[in-house]
Amino acid sequence: MLKQVSLLVVLALAIACQPKKEIKQEPVQVSGIYPGLAYYNNEGECGIGAVVPWADRLWVISYGPHLPFGSSDKLYEITPKFEQITREESIGGTPANRMIHKESNQLFIGPYAIDSNRNVRVIPWSVMPGRHTGNARHLTYPENKIYYGTMEEGFYEVDVNTLEVNELYKDGNRKEGDNIKHNDTGVNPNNATLPGAHGKGLYSGQGVMVFSNNGEATQEAQRQFDVQAGVLAEWDGKDWEVIRRNQFVEITGPGGIYGNPNPETDPIWATGWDHKSILVGVRNPKTGWDFYRLPKASHSYDGAHGWNTEWPRIRNVGTEKNPDYLMTMHGMFWRFPGDFTAKHSAGIRPRSAYLKVIGDFTRWNNQLVFGCDDSAQKEFLNKRKQKGTIEGPGQSNSNLWFTSTEKPDHIGPATASGSVWLNNDVKAGDNSEPFLFAGWKKRCAWINNNGKSKVKFSFEVDKNGTGDFSKLKSYDVAPGNSEYIEFAENETGEWIRVSVNASTKATVSFNYTASDDRKSNPASMFRGITKSNEQETLGALLYGLGDNRRALGISAVKFTNGNASETGYYELDENLNLERKDDPKTNQFIKEKFAIPENVIQFDNSSVLIIDDTGRRWRLPLGNDSYEKLTNSSQLRICREVATERDLLNCAGTFYELPAENADGFAKIRPITSHDFRIHDYASYRGILVMTGLDSDVKASEHVVVSQDEKAAVWVGAIDDLWEMGKPTGHGGPWKDSEVKANTPSDAYLIGFYDKRSLEISHDKDHAVTFSIEVEPIGHGPWMLYKKVTVKPKETFKYDFPESFQARWIRFSAGEDCVATTWLQYN
16 A cells, blocks of 8 residues: 555656646637737827738738838738737838739838748838838849839839849939928828829739829818829839829739739739729720729728728739639728629629728638728827817727638628719710629619700610620600619629710719618627616726827726716726726826717707718717717717727717718718617727726626726727627608798708618698608719608608618708608618
8 A cells, every 4th residue: 555655656746747838828819809919109000001921920011101211110920829020120111012022932011021931131211212002023124123112102123132222213202312201191292203192002014014092282182082183104114104083092913912924914903983983993905994983882981182091902812723802992892803804894792891991901821811000099180079189099009800711791781882973074975984783682873964954864784794785774864853763683784884865964873782681689799788778887988008008098987877986997908908007197187088078969859960070960860768868968989080090980879980071071971780788988909999888797708808896897899890789770850840941951861871761751731741852872962852742631651762772861841831750760
């Protein structure tokens, strides 16, 4: 027995003396965002300009806003185990260029050249200044040289072996050899070579180098979204030619980041937009450029200065054997055909809408990785009274977003709209540019003839994307009149175009509705957020701390029966630990600078009235009755920027995407989700959406973080999780028992993007009254008569809008003075 015990002791000691294997935990992540991978700088903005898999790593560059001579931004490599390595060679700047040069086996990203062994060489800013926006293969020496292009039209050729730089055109940030400092919120620099400003894309092939910019260097462009801006231009090695004066961004081809494999014959693609719709261009080596139009899901990317887009891309996210091209453009993921040409233009399809602001993306380890622009300290021109005096975060930061390869098909509904003509002078016999017709089952169009004579509007379709059009149908429209058109499911084609038989001023808008199969109830991930009718909740004001503290400051309160009591100051760290801190100075700063503003929206008995900074009046649907009291007592955050240069509006139980005022603001608002929560505050932190207003007894979970003392709690996720909170719903209208004047239109009331919509109209007269129903399908276009209805006395007119009906705003007028109600229900 003694021997057995001794043996056991020896064995135990032997085991205890064995070297312990370190058990490394997986890094913390929520909704595909790893807070420990967040990127910070000391600038007014911190976006992610490029993400590229290379040499068994994911390479990432961050950028500041206007820093052509370097900055605090870095070059990073991410290991397969999500370890972030900051490269000591980093020199910062505003880079978004990336190219893999096959012959030398190097990745060029920003001012860096990286070989297959992860050795990094640097081209200093003193040699090649500028905001690097693109690379292209060399027109004459592609094996040994590449091109660099900058946002201010600096163009260089670089020897890939020696990194020797030859300046072809001087960057606009240099004048007579001197560096020019630029105000981040000032007018774009005016460049000498090409019209437009704010360069974006660069690519080569077919004997030319193609360049794009998406802005304009005028004060007018800082305020208005619909002035002339941008350019698409090409260079043959000697001279520049302007192809088109519109706002262009991406330029690429089937070869993508490598350059086209058959540069003489492979197509070159370009994406852009104007105030009417998205533009897609394709270059043929023999016939030149052809252009097409697509609808916009979001207008947050508009703005004639060009700042609101970052870098939209077309990129292969499939495999080498099975390519799959993903396009990002105006808040929509698109499927893009890899063989897209003017004679083979079939296959562009909407996938789903999204809210993140994306600078680049790639496929890595069988996931998609999106480099985002999440939280800018400066917020630039995105100011409005509904936000109050709230400041941006103390330090700019952004992050990567990892998703499945199928995720771009399953985010938000792909409802979208766009115009081929918008108050344009059109000549008899002229065809519009082709507009995408395939990809939606529910489609409609709006025609407005603002001319002086009757005009026939004829629609033709290109059935198969071959460029051959055939007649679909036509409509005669009297002068000053409008026409609503529905397209049946069997009216098919890849592209549709319009022509007129007489010269006129015309608007033709196409409005497409995606099926919205979401339920009204929120997904389980939102469990723990307090319902709007509950009297007790854990709230908090939020602020991303500055001075490299890199935590989220949380000034916590508890609401009980309408009364608020402070519960302390807390901080959320990179591992999503919520810890109490003794920091009264920061707590007081948050309470003062991030207080929820009062009286910035107005509830009445029919709707929420918003008067924007230019004095325009807009009405939004009501939700739960409790929201009026909670809002008026400043217990709910109304408006805040949680993705760079656009806002998230939380109004009466609905979250809306709200473009900046320079992108037309409330006119282009888009409902995302409706809910029944009393959300106290929300903010962006390390790429994560953080919300407060949780149940006082909430327990920690995948999306809920609770402090150790259980007096503070936050919800964490991705901004695009909001789509799963429930489909947009609401009720109300511009009039409820309202005294109205004859032929005086009501305020505009939102009707766009909702699913099932019904209308009731009634009045107080003892005889029939005729009401005009007008819609505005665009947001900045003409009002169009939808229909006139006569309502009998003591009766209520009831109407269900057809499934294909889609417009942005609706308003009403009565044929005579009366007391009227126009009530809309959205389910």
